[in-house]
Amino acid sequence: MxxxxxxxxxxxxxxGIFACTTAQRDPILVPEVSQHxxxxxxxxxxxxxxxxxxxxxxxxxxxxxxxxxxVIVVLKGPSQPITLREKRRRLGMWINADSASFRSAPSxxxxxxxxxxDDITDEKTRAIYELGLDWLQLSPIGGIDQQQQDHFARxxxxxxxxxxxxxxxxxxxxxxxxxxxxxxxxxxxxxxxxNYTAETFAVEKGRVVASATSDVVVAKRGxxxxxxxxxxxxxIIYGLIAVILSVSMGWIAGRLFANG
Amino acid sequence: xDVYLPIANLSVNGLxxxxxxxxxxxxxxxxxxxxxxxxxxxxxxYGIPPTVAAASAATQVTGAxxxxxxxxxxxxxxxxxxxxxxxxxxxxxxxxxxxLFKLLTALGQIDVAISVLYVVVLGSVxxxxxxxxxxxxxxxxxxxxxxxPVKRRHHPLVANLPLRWRFYRSGLYISPLAPxxxxxxxxxxxxxxxxxxxxxxxxxxxxxxxxxxxxxVGTSLFQILFTTIATTMMHALTTNxxxxxxxxxxxxxxxxxxxxxxxFASDVRPELLRFILAMLVLMIAIRMAVGLxxxxxxxxxxxxx
Numbered sequence: 387m388x389x390x391x392x393x394x395x396x397x398x399x400x401x402g403i404f405a406c407t408t409a410q411r412d413p414i415l416v417p418e419v420s421q422h423x424x425x426x427x428x429x430x431x432x433x434x435x436x437x438x439x440x441x442x443x444x445x446x447x448x449x450x451x452x453x454x455x456x457v458i459v460v461l462k463g464p465s466q467p468i469t470l471r472e473k474r475r476r477l478g479m480w481i482n483a484d485s486a487s488f489r490s491a492p493s494x495x496x497x498x499x500x501x502x503x504d505d506i507t508d509e510k511t512r513a514i515y516e517l518g519l520d521w522l523q524l525s526p527i528g529g530i531d532q533q534q535q536d537h538f539a540r541x542x543x544x545x546x547x548x549x550x551x552x553x554x555x556x557x558x559x560x561x562x563x564x565x566x567x568x569x570x571x572x573x574x575x576x577x578x579x580x581n582y583t584a585e586t587f588a589v590e591k592g593r594v595v596a597s598a599t600s601d602v603v604v605a606k607r608g609x610x611x612x613x614x615x616x617x618x619x620x621x622i623i624y625g626l627i628a629v630i631l632s633v634s635m636g637w638i639a640g641r642l643f644a645n646g
Numbered sequence: 647x648d649v650y651l652p653i654a655n656l657s658v659n660g661l662x663x664x665x666x667x668x669x670x671x672x673x674x675x676x677x678x679x680x681x682x683x684x685x686x687x688x689x690x691x692y693g694i695p696p697t698v699a700a701a702s703a704a705t706q707v708t709g710a711x712x713x714x715x716x717x718x719x720x721x722x723x724x725x726x727x728x729x730x731x732x733x734x735x736x737x738x739x740x741x742x743x744x745x746l747f748k749l750l751t752a753l754g755q756i757d758v759a760i761s762v763l764y765v766v767v768l769g770s771v772x773x774x775x776x777x778x779x780x781x782x783x784x785x786x787x788x789x790x791x792x793x794x795p796v797k798r799r800h801h802p803l804v805a806n807l808p809l810r811w812r813f814y815r816s817g818l819y820i821s822p823l824a825p826x827x828x829x830x831x832x833x834x835x836x837x838x839x840x841x842x843x844x845x846x847x848x849x850x851x852x853x854x855x856x857x858x859x860x861x862x863v864g865t866s867l868f869q870i871l872f873t874t875i876a877t878t879m880m881h882a883l884t885t886n887x888x889x890x891x892x893x894x895x896x897x898x899x900x901x902x903x904x905x906x907x908x909x910f911a912s913d914v915r916p917e918l919l920r921f922i923l924a925m926l927v928l929m930i931a932i933r934m935a936v937g938l939x940x941x942x943x944x945x946x947x948x949x950x951x
């Protein structure tokens with residue numbers, strides 16, 4: 387049986403269970419990610435993740451096309467403590483001047499929604515669920531005033547948006563026939579490795595009525611992983627290998643050309 | 647051809663990197679310099695993090711100087727005695743460079759410091775080289791305008807240093823502190839800028855130390871070879887920024903380019919070569935200066951805490 391076929395069955399089975407057991411008014415949300423593992427190895431130029439699934443009304447029927455739920459998907463990378471430095475013009479040169487530190491800046495954040503966030507959620511909801519680049523919880527370290535904090539947070543977001551590490555696509559989720567939704571999220575080659583979480587939210591009348599998360603692992607494998615591990619754990623051997631590599635390549639080239 | 651660099655953590659076009667290595671190799675073959683002064687800035691312009699660029703460029707310079715050093719050794723062009731003193735200085739210099747690297751990174755000024763160093767070092771070397779090369783190139787008419795240099799063996803400062811050793815091959819009776827300090831200075835720059843320092847060493851050995859000309863090129867290659875090896879090790883141990891994949895790509899281009907360049911060099915007038923090299927050095931310095939003074943595209947930089 388094809389993968390897709392199996393998936394449809396799985397979704398159908400899950401929907402059946404949900405329809406029988408849920409009595410409350412929560413809609414049924416069945417999310418899936420095209421890949422649970424992204425392997426970073428030679429030739430890796432980034433990857434496209436497909437976040438998709440189905441959303442149904444509590445009684446298991448599908449919502450009518452124009453009264454369907456809105457869907458928001460968020461893919462988040464591991465959070466890192468970072469220092470952000472800002473260049474200023476001093477003595478005619480652009481040098482690093484001010485800085486701010488944040489305890490939990492997501493290394494990757496991509497949001498896609500079926501309609502503009504302003505139209506489907508209120509501010510409180512966005513703040514609670516960290517929906518949108520304006521609502522990232524960066525946890526600043528140290529006492530810097532709000533204005534300065536916002537300034538640096540905006541700087542971080544702008545920088546990572548231009549690098550493809552942050553994105554917000556407010557028409558990135560397509561919902562077909564009120565049931566099936568899908569969103570494509572591109573990962574650039576500069577993503578860091580670690581555990582990513584894919585969150586899916588079903589939204590109705592400004593409120594999140596159902597949510598679900600699943601995990602995606604981004605990992606280096608094979609040669610790329612060995613190089614990274616070696617350079618950290620065994621720097622002397624690693625350095626020697628680099629030296630031997632360069633000396634022998636230089637020497638071999640000299641020999642080849644001298645004879646040729 | 648997309649190649650993923652495991653330490654730089656990004657994907658690059660492998661052909662462009664090989665080509666870049668090829669161009670610097672061509673130059674190194676033609677001018678007898680390592681070409682690191684070109685590799686590091688070009689890698690940075692291409693988007694490689696400055697630390698990774700400097701570290702991997704130093705690794706590349708090792709490979710670029712191997713065959714030259716072997717050739718010079720065969721024709722007896724290396725003074726091992728003074729060379730060893732300089733390498734010892736170079737190793738100390740890379741240590742100092744590593745400390746400076748750490749300090750500047752903590753202060754958040756490492757990328758600015760690298761750019762400023764490029765502007766100052768390449769700018770001054772480029773101006774000196776151009777001032778010598780232009781009268782040479784355009785013949786006697788201009789040369790008469792310049793003052794005739796005073797003939798002397800070595801710089802008076804060198805003569806004043808205590809403790810004197812005899813360096814037979816170089817025809818010198820000077821303090822070993824002079825080559826030691828020279829090696830240290832170049833080693834420090836190698837660590838910070840990812841350059842071999844050939845274009846600094848050769849004139850310094852000729853005009854400051856006053857070494858005899860037939861061992862200058864060989865001994866500078868000897869010094870560069872071992873100082874860049876020390877730099878690679880130092881980077882591997884302190885910054886973890888040596889990307890072997892990047893270095894291998896650069897090497898692939900540069901070792902072949904160097905062989906082709908060496909062939910070119912014998913066909914072109916040496917004063918023209920020196921002039922072109924001076925212009926190249928100045929161009930990089932100006933480009934770096936522009937990068938410092940114009941509003942950069944990226945105002946913010948992120949560093950892990």
